Amino acid sequence: MEFVVIGAGAVGLLTASLLKEAGNKVQLVTRREVQARQITDHGVVKGANRYDIKATTSWKSIPPEAYILVAVKYEGLETVLPLFQEQAQTNPVIFLQNGMLHIEAIKKLPQKNIAAASVEHGVVKLSDHEIRHTGQGIYKVALLKGEERVFLPLVSLSGIHMEWHADADRLLFRKVLLNTLINPLTALMKLKNGELLTNPYAFELLERLYRELADAFPEMEELLPFNEVSALCTSTSSNTSSMLADKLAGRKMELDTILLYTLNRSQKDLPILRSLYQLLKSTEV
Numbered sequence: 001m002e003f004v005v006i007g008a009g010a011v012g013l014l015t016a017s018l019l020k021e022a023g024n025k026v027q028l029v030t031r032r033e034v035q036a037r038q039i040t041d042h043g044v045v046k047g048a049n050r051y052d053i054k055a056t057t058s059w060k061s062i063p064p065e066a067y068i069l070v071a072v073k074y075e076g077l078e079t080v081l082p083l084f085q086e087q088a089q090t091n092p093v094i095f096l097q098n099g100m101l102h103i104e105a106i107k108k109l110p111q112k113n114i115a116a117a118s119v120e121h122g123v124v125k126l127s128d129h130e131i132r133h134t135g136q137g138i139y140k141v142a143l144l145k146g147e148e149r150v151f152l153p154l155v156s157l158s159g160i161h162m163e164w165h166a167d168a169d170r171l172l173f174r175k176v177l178l179n180t181l182i183n184p185l186t187a188l189m190k191l192k193n194g195e196l197l198t199n200p201y202a203f204e205l206l207e208r209l210y211r212e213l214a215d216a217f218p219e220m221e222e223l224l225p226f227n228e229v230s231a232l233c234t235s236t237s238s239n240t241s242s243m244l245a246d247k248l249a250g251r252k253m254e255l256d257t258i259l260l261y262t263l264n265r266s267q268k269d270l271p272i273l274r275s276l277y278q279l280l281k282s283t284e285v
């Protein structure tokens with residue numbers, strides 16, 4: 001099968017390398033020429049393995065039937081979404097972002113078949129063409145518009161585990177809730193995910209935040225029981241959450257698409273979450 005991955009950050013490089021490893025035709029689209037040249041010349045490097053993948057900044061080379069995976073952050077969508085108005089009209093597209101603030105805009109794109117995925121891998125970008133795969137996981141995919149059958153062949157791909165989910169809102173909101181619980185606390189306290197369980201002050205705040213969310217969203221205890229939150233902190237215990245990684249690197253954090261989205265979706269006031277959002281927002285670059 002043929003794939004184009006737009007955005008060669010941590011998730012884009014990982015996705016491209018997994019697809020290539022599984023024997024697919026893969027191309028990367030970067031924002032910067034210098035990164036495209038580096039990838040084309042030196043390959044994508046994951047651990048001891050090198051994957052020869054062509055990279056370009058041009059959308060003109062996107063084959064009409066290729067699956068497009070969009071791996072830019074929420075902020076990057078501001079420049080990517082307008083391009084979809086003119087380009088890649090026939091391609092099925094999958095968006096890989098955390099958060100949900102972009103979902104309504106994506107559904108309005110002219111492309112007929114659009115899906116979104118929750119990425120459950122852990123990955124860190126080491127340079128413009130190198131990554132470290134820190135947590136083995138899967139891609140959970142759900143339809144946003146169009147025909148399910150267009151995406152179903154992806155579920156049987158070997159090497160990259162993609163799981164199909166019937167309800168996009170449920171899939172994406174569960175991930176938003178996980179990120180709402182883990183990301184702001186790790187970013188503010190500068191803790192690894194696992195330390196949310198072992199640091200008693202952080203753990204108490206995690207439990208209080210969980211209770212606040214469970215009180216606001218009646219579906220929460222069934223959608224995301226607390227033991228699944230702690231299981232994720234354990235399975236990603238040595239991870240630096242993406243929000244902490246952004247904060248440490250002086251990059252913009254995905255505060256609005258995750259935390260503000262949750263605040264706005266709730267009918268009730270969420271004072272703990274609102275305070276965490278304001279604390280992080282006030283220190284943002």
Ligand SMILES: NC(=O)C1=CN([C@@H]2O[C@H](COP(=O)(O)OP(=O)(O)OC[C@H]3O[C@@H](n4cnc5c(N)ncnc54)[C@H](OP(=O)(O)O)[C@@H]3O)[C@@H](O)[C@H]2O)C=CC1
Binds near residue numbers: 031
């Ligand atoms: N990292 C992780 O472990 C996980 C991340 N996620 C989610 O995946 C998404 C991507 O995260 P991540 O890969 O970590 O982010 P990164 O910041 O590592 O990568 C984003 C990439 O998008 C590129 N980009 C921005 N604008 C454009 C454009 N117009 N055209 C092409 N490329 C563009 C950036 O290029 P440039 O460098 O030139 O700015 C950068 O390489 C986020 O929503 C994140 O929350 C989900 C699960 C795990």
Ligand SMILES: CC(C)(CO)C(=O)C(=O)O
Binds near residue numbers: 098179182183239240
């Ligand atoms: C699930 C979690 C918290 C793993 O680190 C994540 O998605 C992130 O860091 O954004």
